[in-house]
Amino acid sequence: MEPQADIALIGLAVMGRNLILNMNDHGYTVVAYNRTLSRVDDFMADEAKGTKVIGARSIPEMIAHLKRPRRVMMLVKAGHPVDEFIEKLMPHLAPGDIIIDGGNSLYQDTIRRSKYVESRGLLYIGTGVSGGEEGARIGPSIMPGGSEDAWPHVKDIFQAISAKVDDNAPCCDWVGANGAGHYVKMVHNGIEYGDMQLICEAYNLMKTGLGLTAAEMHAVFKEWNEGELDSYLIEITRDILAFKDDDGQPLVEKILDTAGQKGTGKWTVIDSAKLGMPITLIAEAVYARCISALKSEREKAATKIRGPKPAITRDKERFIEDIRCALYASKIVSYAQGFMLLRAAAKEYGWKLNYGNIALMWRGGCIIRSAFLGKINEAYNKHPRLQSLMLDTFFKRGIRHSQKGWRNVVAVAAKRGIPVPAISTALAFFDSYRSERLPANLLQAQRDYFGAHTYERTDKPRGEFFHTNWTGRGGDVSSSTYNV
Numbered sequence: 330m331e332p333q334a335d336i337a338l339i340g341l342a343v344m345g346r347n348l349i350l351n352m353n354d355h356g357y358t359v360v361a362y363n364r365t366l367s368r369v370d371d372f373m374a375d376e377a378k379g380t381k382v383i384g385a386r387s388i389p390e391m392i393a394h395l396k397r398p399r400r401v402m403m404l405v406k407a408g409h410p411v412d413e414f415i416e417k418l419m420p421h422l423a424p425g426d427i428i429i430d431g432g433n434s435l436y437q438d439t440i441r442r443s444k445y446v447e448s449r450g451l452l453y454i455g456t457g458v459s460g461g462e463e464g465a466r467i468g469p470s471i472m473p474g475g476s477e478d479a480w481p482h483v484k485d486i487f488q489a490i491s492a493k494v495d496d497n498a499p500c501c502d503w504v505g506a507n508g509a510g511h512y513v514k515m516v517h518n519g520i521e522y523g524d525m526q527l528i529c530e531a532y533n534l535m536k537t538g539l540g541l542t543a544a545e546m547h548a549v550f551k552e553w554n555e556g557e558l559d560s561y562l563i564e565i566t567r568d569i570l571a572f573k574d575d576d577g578q579p580l581v582e583k584i585l586d587t588a589g590q591k592g593t594g595k596w597t598v599i600d601s602a603k604l605g606m607p608i609t610l611i612a613e614a615v616y617a618r619c620i621s622a623l624k625s626e627r628e629k630a631a632t633k634i635r636g637p638k639p640a641i642t643r644d645k646e647r648f649i650e651d652i653r654c655a656l657y658a659s660k661i662v663s664y665a666q667g668f669m670l671l672r673a674a675a676k677e678y679g680w681k682l683n684y685g686n687i688a689l690m691w692r693g694g695c696i697i698r699s700a701f702l703g704k705i706n707e708a709y710n711k712h713p714r715l716q717s718l719m720l721d722t723f724f725k726r727g728i729r730h731s732q733k734g735w736r737n738v739v740a741v742a743a744k745r746g747i748p749v750p751a752i753s754t755a756l757a758f759f760d761s762y763r764s765e766r767l768p769a770n771l772l773q774a775q776r777d778y779f780g781a782h783t784y785e786r787t788d789k790p791r792g793e794f795f796h797t798n799w800t801g802r803g804g805d806v807s808s809s810t811y812n813v
Contacts, residue, residue, distance in 0.1 A: 332393065332394055332395050332396045332397075333358055333383075333394065333396070334358045334359060334360045334383055334394040334395050334396065335352075335357040335358050335359065335395075335396060335400070335486065336352065336357060336359055336360070336395070336400040336401070336402060336483075336486060337359065337360040337361075337362060337385070337391045337392070337394070337395055337399075337400065337401045337402065338352075338359055338360070338361055338362070338401075338402045338403075338404060339362050339363065339364075339391075339401065339402070339403045339404065339405060339414060340363060340403060340404035340405040340432075341361060341362075341363040341368040341369065341372050342404070343462050343465070344404050344431075344458065344462070344465045345361075345363075345404040346372060346376055347462060347465035347466035348402075348404065348431070348458070348465045348466075348469075348490070349361055349372075349377070349382055350376060350377070350380070350382075350466060351465060351466055351467065351468070351490045352486065352489075352490055353377075353380045353381055353382055355486075355489040355490055356489075357381075357486055357489075358381045358382075358383065359381075359382050359383070360382075360383045360384075360385050360391045360394045360395065361373070361377065361382055361383065361384050361385065362384075362385045362386075362387075362388065362391045366386055369384045369385065369386060370384070372384065388417055388418065388421060389421055392418075392421045392422065397423075397425070397426070398425045398426050398427055398452075398482050399422060399423075399426040399427070400426075400427045400429065400482065400483060400486075401418055401422075401426075401427070401428055401429065402429040402430075402431050403428070403429065403430050403431060403432065404431045404432055404458075405432060406432065407432050407433050407434045407435065407438075407592075408434075408438075411430055411432065411434060411438070411442070412442070415428060415442065415445075415446065419446070419449055419451065422451055423450075424450035424451065425450070425451070425452065426451050426452070427451070427452045427453070427454060427476075427479045427482060427483065428446055428451060428452070428453050428454070429453075429454040429455075429456060429473075429479075429483065430442070430453075430454070430455045430456070430511075431456050431458050433457070433511075433514065433515075433518070433591065433592075433593055434455055434511050435511070435515075435596055436455070436508035436509075436511040436512040436515060437508065438508075439453075439455035439474070439475070439507060439508035439510070439511045440507040440508040440678075442455070443455065443475050443476060443506075443507040443508070444507070446476075447476060452475070452476035452478055452479035452482075453475045453476050453479070454473050454474070454475040454476065454479050454480075454483065454510070455473075455474055455475050455507075455508060455510050455511040456471055456472060456473035456474065456475075456487075456510045456511070456514075457470075457471070457472035457473075457510055457511055457513060457514020457515075457517065458470075458471055458472075458514075459471075459472070459514065459517055459518075459691075459694065459695035459696055459697075460492065460694040460695050460696065461696060464492065464694045464695065464696075467492075468490065468491055468492035468493060468500070468693065468694045469490075469491060469492060469500075469694040469695065470491065470492055470500040470501065470517075470690050470691055470693065470694040470695035470698070471487050471488075471490075471491045471500065471501035471690070471694075472501070472504050472510045472511075472513045472514050472517070472687075472690055473487060473501070473503060473504060473510045474503070474504040474505050474506065474507065474508065474509035474510025474511065474512075474513070475506070475507060475508075475509075475510065477503065477506065480503045484503075487499075487501045488501050488502075491693075491694060492692075492693030492694025492695075492698075493693060494689070494692045494693040498689065500689070500690045500691070500692060500693040500694045500695070501690060502683075502686050502689075502690060504680075504682065504687070505675075505680040505681055505682055506679070506680060507678075508678070509678070509680045509682065512671075512674055512678075512680075513671065513682070513687055514593070515593050515596050515597050515600075516597055516667050516670055516671055516674075517667075517691060517695065517696075517697060518593035518594055518597065519593065519594050519596075519597030519598070519608065519611040519614075519667060519670075520611065520663055520664060520667045520697055521562075521594075521696050521697050522590075522594035522597075522611055522614040522615060522618075523610045523611045523614045523660075523663040523667075523751060524560075524562050524660065524663065524697055525562060525614070526610075526613065526614035526617050526750075526751040527610075527614075527656050527659050527660060527663070527751050527752060527755075528562055528563065528566050528656070529617075530656075530748075530749045530750075530751055530752050531652050531653075531655070531656045532546060532566070532570075533747060533748075533749075534641075534652050534738065534742065534747060534749065535549065535649065535652065537639045537747055538639055538640065538641035538648075538741075538742070538745060538747050539641055539645050539648060539649070540640065541645075542579075543570045543571070543579035543581060543582065544570075544571070544579075546570050547567055547570035547571045549649055550563055550566050550567035550570060551567045553653060553656075554567055557657060557700070557701070557727070558653065558656065558657060558660075558699075558701075559699060559700045559701075560697070560698065560699030560700070560701065561695075561696060561697070561698045561699065562696065562697065562699075563699075569581050585624070586621055586624070587621050587622050587624045588617075588618040588621045588622065589618070589622075590615065590618050594611060594614065594615045594618075595615055597611055597670070598611055598612045598615050600670070600674070601670050604670065604673040604674060604677055605673070606666075606669055606670045606673045607666070607758065608666040608667065608669070608670050609666065609754045609755075609757070609758050610659065610662060610663045610666055610751050610754055610755050610758070611663065611666065611667070612754075613750040613751045613754045614751055616750070617750055617751065636746040637744065637745055637746040638745070638746075639745050639746055639747050640745070641741060641745055641747075643741070648737075648738075648741070650734060651733075651734035651735075651737045651738050651741075652734075652738055653734070654730075654731035654732075654733070654734030654735050654738075655731070655734055655735040655737075655738035655739070655749075655752050656752070657727060657731050658727065658728050658731035658732065658735040658755065658756075658759075659735070659751060659752045659755035659756070660701065661718065661719065661724050661727055661728055662719070662755040662756075662758055662759055663751075663755065664701070664705060664718055665717050665718040665719045665724070666758070668684055668705070668717075668718060669716070669717055671684060671687070672684070672716075683709075684705075684709040684713075684715075685705070685706040685707075685708075685709035685710050685713075686706075688702045688703075688705035688706040688709065689702070689703075689706050692706075704723050704724070705718060707723070708721040708723065708724065717762070719759070719762065728759070735752070735756060736756065738752060739752060739753045739756050770784075773785075777796055777797060777799070778797075778799045778800075781796055781803065783795060783796045784796075
């Protein structure tokens with residue numbers, strides 16, 4: 330019997346099941362496999378019943394169903410399980426066959442795996458898949474990278490199942506070599522962290538500061554979603570605030586205020602530090618989750634540490650508009666930082682990233698999808714080497730119009746003791762970025778004073794380093810210079 334299947338998928342958790350059904354809907358025959366065989370049986374007897382999906386009970390059986398070049402996609406837990414399945418698959422595959430990792434793998438692992446798999450004559454793709462359960466089922470954003478020779482063999486499948494925007498344009502395109510796809514997904518998730526934290530701070534300002542009810546905040550977010558903040562996360566926040574528990578009370582207020590994370594936001598921050606790119610807003614979003622987890626400590630501190638009363642005694646409608654301005658301007662900064670990190674990574678790892686295309690891939694299907702992203706695409710189409718989105722005419726105008734409200738929110742929040750770490754760090758970054766001169770000259774003097782780390786001078790060419798014997802007790806020997 331001739332092989333009939335177009336692709337195999339390993340991993341039958343929520344994302345895997347929904348991607349399989351999505352592929353089936355678009356006319357592709359998929360082989361489904363899971364390490365725990367009962368999941369295969371359950372899937373075939375339930376969601377996959379009556380479809381073209383083929384259930385496999387072993388890796389050799391799965392491979393036997395596949396047309397050449399054989400395409401095997403893994404949606405398994407990041408880390409060791411991915412390496413384990415690669416080793417199990419390779420003896421059954423032939424040169425030109427393709428292994429695909431669709432999980433949230435660390436891009437460095439994907440670089441390593443690409444090299445390893447290619448050394449065996451096979452092709453490798455590490456792809457980000459964003460959109461959650463619903464996106465996987467009806468159309469996610471897909472960000473593939475790895476062995477470029479593999480792209481023609483998966484392009485039709487990936488673009489068929491991806492989300493569509495505008496003139497049916499797919500939210501999927503080739504990103505770049507080795508770990509580029511997973512890197513872009515990592516930064517996407519970091520920006521997602523930032524977006525969510527900004528929205529949470531806006532909610533807290535309205536709830537704790539202005540005393541708005543869930544119903545009143547629902548109305549605010551509904552209005553915001555019809556303007557320049559139109560996005561998936563604003564939309565679901567609107568819906569969450571309207572959702573009632575069994576007793577008729579807002580469910581959101583009964584949810585414990587401790588947040589978890591799976592690592593991609595943290596990875597983004599760690600890599601930004603390695604590359605010397607200050608993505609301060611994403612960092613604050615990560616740390617906001619960390620401090621939320623200190624619930625018992627916060628409860629004790631609340632009884633022992635005094636601060637101002639949080640009530641904001643201002644015109645509510647005017648301050649709500651200020652909050653909207655702060656959220657919008659901070660969002661611009663967040664995306665600017667994210668794309669600055671992508672630019673730094675492209676330089677460091679030798680990737681040829683198309684920043685406009687990346688923005689388009691995020692316009693539909695993914696968690697950070699918004700109308701906003703179309704403007705990012707336009708900005709990079711006009712200026713492919715744009716250093717920061719804050720320098721683009723559209724975004725400069727957006728910040729200019731929002732700046733007064735933004736500053737007012739940060740000032741009022743500080744005076745009333747309401748934490749807005751993401752909004753305030755966005756403003757600090759904006760003010761730092763637009764400052765011709767920062768106090769780092771004093772910092773360099775301090776470093777040279779205690780560690781002989783040297784400094785450059787304003788009256789000398791860049792690249793010349795100097796050391797001063799500040800105390801008269803030091804010598805002329807300096808330490809080596811170093812950069813972030």
